[in-house]
Amino acid sequence: MTTGVKEILINTNPFEKRVAIVENGRLVEFYVERAKDRVITGNVYKGRVVRVLPGMQSAFLEVGLQRTAFLHVSDVTEPFDEDDDDEDDADNKGRRKQSLQRIQDVVKEGQEMMVQAAKEPIGTKGARLTSYISLPGRYLVFMPAYDKISISRRISSEKERRRLREIVAKLKSPGHGFIIRTVCEGMAAEDVQADMDYLVRLWKSIQRKKEKVSAIGALYEEPDLTLRVIRDLFSTGVDKLVIDSKEEYDRAMKFVEEFMPGLSDRVKLYEGEEEIFDAHGIEIEMTDALEKKVWLRSGGHIVIDQMEALTAIDVNTGKYVGKKSSDETILKTNLEAVNEVVYQLRLRNIGGIIVIDFIDMSKAADREKVYNALKDALKTDKARTNILKISELGIVEMTRKRIRESLTQSLCAPCPYCDGNGLVKSNDTIMMDIYRDLARELKTGVKLTLYVSPGIAAHLASDRSALDALEKRFRKKVLVKQDDSFHLERFEIA
Numbered sequence: 001m002t003t004g005v006k007e008i009l010i011n012t013n014p015f016e017k018r019v020a021i022v023e024n025g026r027l028v029e030f031y032v033e034r035a036k037d038r039v040i041t042g043n044v045y046k047g048r049v050v051r052v053l054p055g056m057q058s059a060f061l062e063v064g065l066q067r068t069a070f071l072h073v074s075d076v077t078e079p080f081d082e083d084d085d086d087e088d089d090a091d092n093k094g095r096r097k098q099s100l101q102r103i104q105d106v107v108k109e110g111q112e113m114m115v116q117a118a119k120e121p122i123g124t125k126g127a128r129l130t131s132y133i134s135l136p137g138r139y140l141v142f143m144p145a146y147d148k149i150s151i152s153r154r155i156s157s158e159k160e161r162r163r164l165r166e167i168v169a170k171l172k173s174p175g176h177g178f179i180i181r182t183v184c185e186g187m188a189a190e191d192v193q194a195d196m197d198y199l200v201r202l203w204k205s206i207q208r209k210k211e212k213v214s215a216i217g218a219l220y221e222e223p224d225l226t227l228r229v230i231r232d233l234f235s236t237g238v239d240k241l242v243i244d245s246k247e248e249y250d251r252a253m254k255f256v257e258e259f260m261p262g263l264s265d266r267v268k269l270y271e272g273e274e275e276i277f278d279a280h281g282i283e284i285e286m287t288d289a290l291e292k293k294v295w296l297r298s299g300g301h302i303v304i305d306q307m308e309a310l311t312a313i314d315v316n317t318g319k320y321v322g323k324k325s326s327d328e329t330i331l332k333t334n335l336e337a338v339n340e341v342v343y344q345l346r347l348r349n350i351g352g353i354i355v356i357d358f359i360d361m362s363k364a365a366d367r368e369k370v371y372n373a374l375k376d377a378l379k380t381d382k383a384r385t386n387i388l389k390i391s392e393l394g395i396v397e398m399t400r401k402r403i404r405e406s407l408t409q410s411l412c413a414p415c416p417y418c419d420g421n422g423l424v425k426s427n428d429t430i431m432m433d434i435y436r437d438l439a440r441e442l443k444t445g446v447k448l449t450l451y452v453s454p455g456i457a458a459h460l461a462s463d464r465s466a467l468d469a470l471e472k473r474f475r476k477k478v479l480v481k482q483d484d485s486f487h488l489e490r491f492e493i494a
Helices: 087-092 158-171 189-212 225-233 246-259 261-266 282-289 326-348 364-378 407-411 427-442 454-462 465-474
Strands: 006-012 016-023 026-034 044-053 058-062 069-072 112-119 128-130 140-143 149-151 177-180 217-220 240-243 267-269 293-295 301-306 310-316 352-357 385-387 395-400 447-452 477-482 491-493
Touching: 006 225, 006 246, 016 225, 026 225, 026 282, 026 326, 026 407, 044 069, 069 112, 140 189, 149 158, 158 177, 158 189, 189 217, 225 246, 240 246, 240 261, 246 261, 246 267, 261 267, 282 326, 301 326, 310 326, 326 364, 326 407, 364 385, 427 447, 427 454, 427 465, 427 491, 447 454, 454 477, 465 477
Parallel strands: 006 240, 069 128, 149 177, 240 267, 310 352, 447 477
Antiparallel strands: 006 016, 016 026, 044 058, 044 112, 044 217, 058 069, 112 128, 140 177, 293 301, 301 310, 352 395, 385 395, 447 491
16 A cells, blocks of 8 residues: 555646646656547447447447447446456446357447446547446445445455445445445445435436437536546545646635545645646656656666557666676566556556566576566556566566556657657668669659758768769769658659
8 A cells, every 4th residue: 555645736727637646756647638638438428339240249339429439248238246346447347257148139230328438549449338337426436237336445444344335235226336435434324325325316317318318429427637536536545635726726625625525624726936747846757757768776777668559668787787696686677677667557557468578587486576576566556457477588468457548648649750650761771762763763854853851861962872873874963952841751753
């Protein structure tokens, strides 16, 4: 469990909201929401099935978003009972076994149905949907169609778990289910009932709206980033919530005083001269979080490569040479890398398949130490993770639950030069392409003009040997002109 000082810093302007979670002076989580790109996870929609794909056991629905959304058969069929789970996995409540039903038997093209966004659109993929609605409140997550009570794993006291389960079981209606959230620990029955009543009223209002509207679209939208963070993350474990906007501060205070009055004295309005993120060093940490290379204190480093299919993390000794044996140097670097890797996964919100390439360890005992250290470090991560045993080559394969875009996807766009590949043709390769095209054109043309990018123009200014050879061979002149708008690899012959 995290100890020490924990703060939530909120920076807002008319175009975006940014939230930094800081533990012991270090940025550990970052959220951004732009006015034109509101988060949709948790939104409830009235949708229409436009395509059923038996081969993928999935359907695509129009729900009023830019792209059709994706519904797998496992998110439509009846869930099965499972062990208690964390509230952050509410959208996967009752994670399904292999379904005995087929998608073509449970949904039909043209059918209208109520669904909820379980995952954000990521890259070229549309949003993932579920037909099992879950509505998060302050203390509970309400599941109208799933009759079960689950409790957050982070509530460790068996006595408290029994008390909360008995309260919810006594108050809830038959057929309704609830997840008891971590922040519910120690709360009175009256507070739990107030949250339950609010969620039931919210569900009824969604149902009424569904009956009234005929068009597809949103029936319920999650609150904006500020209120979501307060609802989900602001608890007694947070020392301060600091907001740099008076208007946003007033909204936050109204919400806190209504739902968590005991924490209202921890909400502060930032009035410093310096920008709030600059004053706390967040901007510098954010810049570092977008870099591929991360240095370790010993002098080693890790390199993080995020790709479409997976994220690869490479551990290197770098400048660190150790003091005794090479085995000790390698083990120390790998153990130091473990904590940094887990920190970076959380900060950058990296999800999906992750491959960690630790430095090769010859001793099985050393590999076991690194594996156990990684397992222990991941216990602090709220996101669901699954980790496989470390191989003899020092490779660890793991998955981390992905709900929203990673930090890189949120803040960056593909390079216009390389289309996100990370590579462009070298100057010599481009020159050989030009050489071949000019050789073809000079057979028929009298005098040609070659239009090139600034980079190739500079290259030709220092080395015209290829053009000189062509001019000598064909006894014709090639005029070179620079076009500042050209991509590095682009050239034209006229």
